[in-house]
Amino acid sequence: EVQLVESGGGLVKPGGSLRVSCVGSGFTFNDAWLSWVRQAPGKGLEWIGRIKAKTDGGTADYAAPVKGRLTISRDDSKNTLYLQMLSLKTEDTAVYYCTTGHQWGQGTLVTVSS
């Protein structure tokens, strides 16, 4: 069974930083292109970035609103995807999902508030 499990969310002050993780299982993790998608409370889905498989270059692409503040990385030896978030703003408050496109994790809530 394919599973994606996010962790690391929590409450952080504006300007702070946070790293969330996503562990994958049940599929060939190192072949997967993985995205982070967020959903602000009561709002729709917003794609924020994607990382390719290392065999396809392993590069990451980002949405304009988060470029320069968020970094996506992967550790295929641990089947883990990371999202490092810096200079967090109140508008970054959301549930953060990792996804292969076909499968989604349950999400982790990041709240940015003073």
Add this chain to the structure above:
Amino acid sequence: DIVMTQTPLSLSVTPGQPASISCKSSQSLLHSDGKTFFYWYLQKPGQPPQLLIYEVSNRFSGVSDRFRGSGSGTDFTLKISRVEAEDVGVYYCMQTIQLPITFGQGTRLEIK
């Protein structure tokens, strides 16, 4: 950015009746390789999104055959032949032909 526009934004359907959701993209989603990078998701209350349809018309594993995707180029439709209570939630369309990946605004389906 490719803009995805869904209509309607909400619909209320009697169980057993059909439902239809439209999604229009601001640019063609047809790739030179012949694939169309268009998807439908359902987000049930309190859950993450789940894939229903990929590449316009292919039902994902385990998805009921009551769901049917169709369309081409810039115009796409999701049809539910007979709505059931478990179909309640928000339906999203998505494109992946061009970055940034973009979603429609969502269509909320409720049961009458």
